[in-house]
Amino acid sequence: MASFLHSRFLELLLLLSFTPFLSANIQHTFPQCLSTIQIPNSFFTPTSPNFTLILNSTAQNLRCITPSTPKPLAIFTPFNQTHIQTAVICAKKLGIHLRFRSGGHDYEGISYTSAINLPFIVIDLSKLRAINVHLDDNSVWVEAGATVGELYYRVAEKSKTHGIAAGLCTSLGVGGHITGGAYGSMMRKYGLGVDNALDAKIINANGEILDRKSMGEDVFWAISGGGGGSYGVIVSWKLKLVPVPATVTVFNVPRTLEQGATKILLKWQQVAPKFDDDLFIRVFIQPSNLNGTTKRTISTTYNALFLGGVDRLMEMMTQSFPELGLQKTDCFEMGWLESVMFIAGFPETVPTTFLLTGKPAFLNHFKAKSDFVKTPIPETGLKGMWKRLLKEEMPLMIWNPYGGMMGRIQESSTPFPHRNGVLFKVQYVNSWMVAEKKAVKKHYKWIRKLYRYMGQYVSKNPREAYVNYRDLDLGMNDKNGENTSFVKASSWGRRYFKDNFIKLVKIKSEFDPDNFFRHEQSIPILPWK
Numbered sequence: 001m002a003s004f005l006h007s008r009f010l011e012l013l014l015l016l017s018f019t020p021f022l023s024a025n026i027q028h029t030f031p032q033c034l035s036t037i038q039i040p041n042s043f044f045t046p047t048s049p050n051f052t053l054i055l056n057s058t059a060q061n062l063r064c065i066t067p068s069t070p071k072p073l074a075i076f077t078p079f080n081q082t083h084i085q086t087a088v089i090c091a092k093k094l095g096i097h098l099r100f101r102s103g104g105h106d107y108e109g110i111s112y113t114s115a116i117n118l119p120f121i122v123i124d125l126s127k128l129r130a131i132n133v134h135l136d137d138n139s140v141w142v143e144a145g146a147t148v149g150e151l152y153y154r155v156a157e158k159s160k161t162h163g164i165a166a167g168l169c170t171s172l173g174v175g176g177h178i179t180g181g182a183y184g185s186m187m188r189k190y191g192l193g194v195d196n197a198l199d200a201k202i203i204n205a206n207g208e209i210l211d212r213k214s215m216g217e218d219v220f221w222a223i224s225g226g227g228g229g230s231y232g233v234i235v236s237w238k239l240k241l242v243p244v245p246a247t248v249t250v251f252n253v254p255r256t257l258e259q260g261a262t263k264i265l266l267k268w269q270q271v272a273p274k275f276d277d278d279l280f281i282r283v284f285i286q287p288s289n290l291n292g293t294t295k296r297t298i299s300t301t302y303n304a305l306f307l308g309g310v311d312r313l314m315e316m317m318t319q320s321f322p323e324l325g326l327q328k329t330d331c332f333e334m335g336w337l338e339s340v341m342f343i344a345g346f347p348e349t350v351p352t353t354f355l356l357t358g359k360p361a362f363l364n365h366f367k368a369k370s371d372f373v374k375t376p377i378p379e380t381g382l383k384g385m386w387k388r389l390l391k392e393e394m395p396l397m398i399w400n401p402y403g404g405m406m407g408r409i410q411e412s413s414t415p416f417p418h419r420n421g422v423l424f425k426v427q428y429v430n431s432w433m434v435a436e437k438k439a440v441k442k443h444y445k446w447i448r449k450l451y452r453y454m455g456q457y458v459s460k461n462p463r464e465a466y467v468n469y470r471d472l473d474l475g476m477n478d479k480n481g482e483n484t485s486f487v488k489a490s491s492w493g494r495r496y497f498k499d500n501f502i503k504l505v506k507i508k509s510e511f512d513p514d515n516f517f518r519h520e521q522s523i524p525i526l527p528w529k
C-alpha cells in the first residue's frame with residue numbers, strides 16, 4: 001500500500017516539476033507531507049486509470065468537463081476529517097491551490113475546475129457521508145459529502161412526521177448546498193436550510209477543526225448563507241428536523257398558451273406569495289410541442305407541495321386560485337418522502353431507495369442565471385418572454401414563490417438577503433446536448449439577451465441574484481473605473497448578499513487573512529490592512 005501511494009506521489013511530483021511557479025521546496029516536502037495519510041485508493045493523478053471516472057462522478061454540469069476545461073493536477077478523496085486537515089496543512093505549507101467538492105452541483109463547476117488558480121488539486125468529499133438522526137432533540141448531524149436525498153431518506157426512515165427544509169434536487173451535496181442558503185418546497189413554511197442550521201464543523205486554513213462555539217457566532221453566520229469555498233472546509237452540518245404531516249398532497253398541472261397560460265400566470269404572481277404557508281406552487285416555463293403537432297407553444301407547469309390533505313387544498317385553491325382549474329383528480333396524497341421524489345421529477349416507478357445512490361436524475365450542459373421579482377410582471381412582459389423562449393431549443397424558466405416564513409426573517413439574520421418584499425425568484429436555464437463551439441456561443445448569447453430583457457421587470461440596485469446559482473457573468477462588465485479585485489467582487493457581492501456583503505468581507509479578512517480559501521467568486525479580503 002505504501003508503495004502504491006509512493007508511486008502516485010512520484011507521478012504528482014513529475015507533474016509539479018513542470019509547473020515552474022511551484023518552488024523546488026515542494027518537490028521534497030509535498031510527498032513527504034501527504035505520506036502521513038496512510039489510506040489506499042485516495043489519490044488520483046491524470047495518469048491513474050480512474051482519474052476521469054472520479055472527476056466525472058459528480059460533475060453535474062457537463063459544460064465544465066469538456067476537453068478544454070482546466071483539469072486538476074490530482075484528486076484526493078479523504079475518508080475522514082483528519083485526512084482533510086492534513087491536506088489543508090500540506091497545501092498551505094507548500095502553496096498549492098485547493099478546490100473542494102461535495103455534491104458537484106456548482107453552476108460554474110468551480111468545485112472541480114478553475115479558470116484563475118492554476119494548477120489546483122480537488123479535495124472530493126464524497127467519502128464523507130455519515131448521517132446521524134436524533135429524534136430526541138429534533139436534529140441531525142450530516143457530513144458534507146452526503147446528498148440531500150440520502151439525508152431525507154434517513155430522516156424519513158426514523159420518522160414519517162419529520163423532514164428537512166432544504167433543496168428540491170435530491171443529488172445536491174450537503175457541503176456546498178447548505179452554506180449557500182438552500183431553499184426547497186418547505187421554504188414558505190420553515191425558511192431555508194440555513195434558517196434551520198444549528199451547528200457546523202469547519203476546518204480553517206490552519207487545518208484546525210472548529211464547531212459553532214469555537215469558530216464564534218460571526219463565522220457561523222458567514223458560513224450560513226455566504227456560499228461555499230470562502231471560509232473553510234465544512235465537514236458537517238447539524239440541522240433542525242421540522243415537523244411534516246403524515247399525509248401531504250402534490251400535483252403537477254400543465255397549461256399551454258392555448259389553455260390560457262398567460263392569464264393564469266398573471267394570477268399566480270398575485271396569489272402564490274400570499275398563500276397559506278403550507279402551500280408551495282412553483283412554475284416550470286418552457287416551449288413544447290402543441291398536442292400531437294409540430295407547432296410550438298409555451299407550456300407552464302404548476303408543480304406543488306401542500307403540507308396537508310387534498311380536501312383542505314381544494315378548498316384553498318377554489319377560493320384563491322380558481323383560474324388554474326385544479327381538479328381533485330390532479331392531486332395525490334402521499335408521505336413526505338414520496339413527495340420529495342414527486343417534486344424532484346422522478347417517475348412513480350422509481351423507489352425511494354434510489355435516493356441512497358446519491359445519483360442525479362439527469363445530466364446536461366447548461367448555463368443558468370437568477371433574478372428576484374418584487375412587482376408582478378405585466379402581460380406585455382410575459383408576451384416578450386414567450387417570443388424569446390420560442391426561439392431557443394431547450395430553455396427553461398423556473399419561478400419559485402416567496403412570502404410566508406421567507407418574508408418574516410430579517411435580511412441580516414443570515415447572509416442570504418432576499419427576504420421581505422420578494423414575490424418570487426426566477427431561474428433561467430439554457431441546456432444543450434452537443435458541445436459544438438459555435439452552438440455553445442449561441443446558447444450563451446441567447447440567455448444573456450433574455451437576462452438583459454428581463455432587467456426592466458426585476459429587482460434593481462442591486463439586481464439581486466442567488467449565490468447558489470453561481471453566475472460568473474456577474475461583475476464582468478462593470479465599468480467602475482477602479483479595478484481591484486475588491487471593487488469587482490463588490491459587484492456580484494452586493495447582488496448575492498446586499499448589505500451583508502461588507503460583513504462577510506470583514507469576517508473573511510479576520511478568519512482567513514491569507515485568502516487560502518478562494519475561487520472565482522469567493523468572498524475577498526479587505527484591500528486595506
Ligand SMILES: Cc1cc2nc3c(=O)[nH]c(=O)nc-3n(C[C@H](O)[C@H](O)[C@H](O)COP(=O)(O)OP(=O)(O)OC[C@H]3O[C@@H](n4cnc5c(N)ncnc54)[C@H](O)[C@@H]3O)c2cc1C
Binds near residue numbers: 102179227519
Ligand atoms: C440540478 C440542480 C438543482 C438544484 N436545485 C437547488 C434547489 O432546489 N435549491 C437550492 O437552494 N439550490 C439548488 N441548486 C443549487 C445548489 O444549491 C448549489 O449548486 C450548491 O452549491 C451545490 O452544492 P454541492 O455540494 O452539490 O456542489 P459543489 O459543486 O460540490 O460545491 C459548490 C460550492 O461550494 C464549495 N464547497 C463544496 N463543498 C464544500 C465544503 N464541504 N465546504 C466548503 N465549501 C464547499 C465549492 O467549492 C463550490 O464553491 C441546484 C443545482 C443544480 C445543478
Ligand SMILES: *[C@@H]1O[C@H](CO)[C@@H](O)[C@H](O)[C@H]1NC(C)=O
Binds near residue numbers: 041049
Ligand atoms: C477503478 O475502477 C474500477 C472499475 O470501475 C474499480 O473496480 C476499482 O476499484 C477502481 N479503483 C479505485 C482506486 O477506485
Ligand SMILES: *[C@@H]1O[C@H](CO)[C@@H](O)[C@H](O)[C@H]1NC(C)=O
Binds near residue numbers: 052053056062065066
Ligand atoms: C467524462 O466526461 C466526459 C465529458 O462528458 C466524457 O467525454 C468522458 O468520456 C467521461 N469519461 C468517463 C471515464 O466517464
Ligand SMILES: *[C@@H]1O[C@H](CO)[C@@H](O)[C@H](O)[C@H]1NC(C)=O
Binds near residue numbers: 037038039081082083
Ligand atoms: C482517520 O484515519 C486515519 C487513518 O488513515 C486515522 O489515523 C485517524 O485517526 C482517523 N481520524 C478520525 C477522526 O477518525
Ligand SMILES: *[C@@H]1O[C@H](CO)[C@@H](O)[C@H](O)[C@H]1NC(C)=O
Binds near residue numbers: 256259291
Ligand atoms: C391532448 O390530447 C389528448 C388526447 O390525445 C387529450 O386528452 C388532451 O386533453 C389534449 N391536451 C391538450 C392540451 O389539448
Ligand SMILES: *[C@@H]1O[C@H](CO)[C@@H](O)[C@H](O)[C@H]1NC(C)=O
Binds near residue numbers: 483
Ligand atoms: C482589470 O483587471 C483585469 C483582470 O482582473 C485585467 O485583465 C484588465 O486589463 C484590467 N483593466 C484595467 C483597465 O486595468
